Amino acid sequence: MKNFRHNQSREQIKAILGEGTSFWGSLKYNGTVRIDGYFEGDIATNDILIIGESGVVKGSVKAGVVHIFGNMIGEIRAKNNVEIKSNAQIIGDIFSPMLSVEEGVKLLGNCTIGQEATREHKTKLLPVNETT
Numbered sequence: 001m002k003n004f005r006h007n008q009s010r011e012q013i014k015a016i017l018g019e020g021t022s023f024w025g026s027l028k029y030n031g032t033v034r035i036d037g038y039f040e041g042d043i044a045t046n047d048i049l050i051i052g053e054s055g056v057v058k059g060s061v062k063a064g065v066v067h068i069f070g071n072m073i074g075e076i077r078a079k080n081n082v083e084i085k086s087n088a089q090i091i092g093d094i095f096s097p098m099l100s101v102e103e104g105v106k107l108l109g110n111c112t113i114g115q116e117a118t119r120e121h122k123t124k125l126l127p128v129n130e131t132t
Contacts, residue, residue, distance in 0.1 A: 013032045014031035017034070019054045022039075023037070025041045026042045030045065031045075031047050035055040038056045038058075039058070041059045047065070051066070057073070058074055061076045064078065064080050067085070068088045077096070080097060081100065082096045084099070087105070090105070092108075092109045095112045096111075
């Protein structure tokens with residue numbers, strides 16, 4: 001795994017979509033998932049999503065915490081916070097109570113940050129074993 005900079009240990013990550021791997025569809029999970037490949041679709045979790053340096057996510061993300069090192073195209077709705085690391089590229093809107101952006105990030109979209117982000121844009125995240 002390339003340059004694992006996030007403070008989560010490898011044992012805490014439930015699943016990895018590796019570099020050179022592609023997936024289209026919906027993903028619901030508990031725990032932490034890291035994407036280093038290409039994912040297109042919807043992601044829903046109350047927990048953590050990590051988009052690695054080589055990762056590309058195209059679609060909508062509803063998560064507790066989102067760490068972006070790679071590329072994201074689409075809407076992000078976080079329950080707790082979004083961290084965008086240097087060299088990340090985002091095209092889309094972000095709704096989160098907290099946002100951290102490092103120098104070098106490319107961001108094209110709107111950000112709604114603070115408690116109003118969760119009040120105005122409430123999102124019900126279902127446990128993995130429930131269906132919508």
